Amino acid sequence: MLLERLRAIVGSAHVITDPLTMRSYTTDWTGRWQGEAAAVVRPATTEEVSTAVAACYDRRIPITAQGGNTGLVGGAIPAAGSIVLSTRRLNSMDTIDPIGRTIAAGAGVTVAEADDAASKHGLRFGIDLASRDSATLGGIVATNAGGIRMVRHGNTRAQLLGVEAVLSDGAVLSRWSPLVKDNVGYDLPGLLAGSEGTLAIVTKVLMKLTTPAPETQVVLAGVGTIAAALGLCDRMRRHGLTIEAAEIMTAEGVTLVCSHSDARDPFAQPSPLYALLEISSPGNTEAAVLEVLSQLADTMDDAVVEPGPARKLWQIRESHTECISRASSTPVVKLDVAVPLPAMSKFIAALEAALAAEFSEVTPILFGHFADGNIHVNILDVPPDVSDAITGRVFEIVAAHHGSISAEHGIGRAKKSWITLGRSPVDIRLMKQIKSTLDPRSILNPDVLLPLAPADSAHT
Numbered sequence: 001m002l003l004e005r006l007r008a009i010v011g012s013a014h015v016i017t018d019p020l021t022m023r024s025y026t027t028d029w030t031g032r033w034q035g036e037a038a039a040v041v042r043p044a045t046t047e048e049v050s051t052a053v054a055a056c057y058d059r060r061i062p063i064t065a066q067g068g069n070t071g072l073v074g075g076a077i078p079a080a081g082s083i084v085l086s087t088r089r090l091n092s093m094d095t096i097d098p099i100g101r102t103i104a105a106g107a108g109v110t111v112a113e114a115d116d117a118a119s120k121h122g123l124r125f126g127i128d129l130a131s132r133d134s135a136t137l138g139g140i141v142a143t144n145a146g147g148i149r150m151v152r153h154g155n156t157r158a159q160l161l162g163v164e165a166v167l168s169d170g171a172v173l174s175r176w177s178p179l180v181k182d183n184v185g186y187d188l189p190g191l192l193a194g195s196e197g198t199l200a201i202v203t204k205v206l207m208k209l210t211t212p213a214p215e216t217q218v219v220l221a222g223v224g225t226i227a228a229a230l231g232l233c234d235r236m237r238r239h240g241l242t243i244e245a246a247e248i249m250t251a252e253g254v255t256l257v258c259s260h261s262d263a264r265d266p267f268a269q270p271s272p273l274y275a276l277l278e279i280s281s282p283g284n285t286e287a288a289v290l291e292v293l294s295q296l297a298d299t300m301d302d303a304v305v306e307p308g309p310a311r312k313l314w315q316i317r318e319s320h321t322e323c324i325s326r327a328s329s330t331p332v333v334k335l336d337v338a339v340p341l342p343a344m345s346k347f348i349a350a351l352e353a354a355l356a357a358e359f360s361e362v363t364p365i366l367f368g369h370f371a372d373g374n375i376h377v378n379i380l381d382v383p384p385d386v387s388d389a390i391t392g393r394v395f396e397i398v399a400a401h402h403g404s405i406s407a408e409h410g411i412g413r414a415k416k417s418w419i420t421l422g423r424s425p426v427d428i429r430l431m432k433q434i435k436s437t438l439d440p441r442s443i444l445n446p447d448v449l450l451p452l453a454p455a456d457s458a459h460t
């Protein structure tokens, strides 16, 4: 019955039930999360999303919204009996406003497509991440993505001006104002950012665009300690330079990437840590960067500087995710944490010591956006029955250092058992109240983010 109704709404070609074809929607690309769905529905307009969602609401059928399926915490993977609502056909590039510096586009437009469209007007899309060719605008809003330019422009929420979204009963919310000053009531777009498809389905987004720096310099510096990497950022800033990106990698990560791709380490001798900075300034950036590097020469093992975009240097960092996946004998345990900057050195030392002492069979690789306090803890070769224990142990160490168990990937299915390490009971109660107000029948991605109270779990 429901499938017939959905076929009538979106057309038979866009209701997929063949298990083999559905697999790319029900499995995430890391292979760690595998779900089952009754069907995949691919609407092309907001009206089709609204009618399809209303049909599911009437029948109390759960829906998992999915963009490019590039998430890393299982947040877009459906539970058995659900409908996957793919937003990829909502791919209209509506307007670029070069004066107000905004982009209005469908939720299925990819980050790379948004950036290409902005580039035609001499502007850039402010969010950038390695999965840019597949990650969609709806997806980055749902996860409040950060990425490599967050240190400069803030996360997705900071750049989101408006949304159009379909509520659980099919009603269409349009909070759509290009004004940067508009204080009428609650920040609903901000609430939907990071809600992981549990409060509404985003169909269109209105986001800020950024003005690119006329030129940048990319620095790869070999350093011995996190303190030296942070010192480098600090000195660049005090010198009047702007940090466009600040990434950290370890010798183990760089060696792994170089042996699983055609990337190469530019240094003659590996360094314990590699800080990759992209820097801009209103003046001669190269001269200013070289001056800072020479002032800090005794804190560095080696350094190279290249004019942006310096793709070969960036390749070493951006190939981490794929190479790590390829190298691990089991699906990688991908944890994405943040700690306050002053605690970062101690946190990393405590983490490495605990993993070596308690889980000697695994291979941890750390990398991430260190100036945001964000470290991606990737753990390879984890026997499946150890995955929860190791996750819990890492999160305990994060909590002991006053950090967050999710810096940018979200909670999804992967971390919901540990949400109490990040939010108080009152906070969780309030989030559940918001969830039940916006989704009273609990049909929107019911198995992610919030742990269910026993009474909520009837439909799973």
Ligand code: MLT
Residues within 6 Å of the ligand: 072, 130, 147, 318, 320, 321, 334, 336, 368, 376, 378
């Ligand atoms: C990245 O920054 O490359 C991704 O967010 C991290 C990951 O694969 O863990």
Ligand code: ZN
Residues within 6 Å of the ligand: 147, 368, 369, 376, 408
């Ligand atoms: Zn990241």
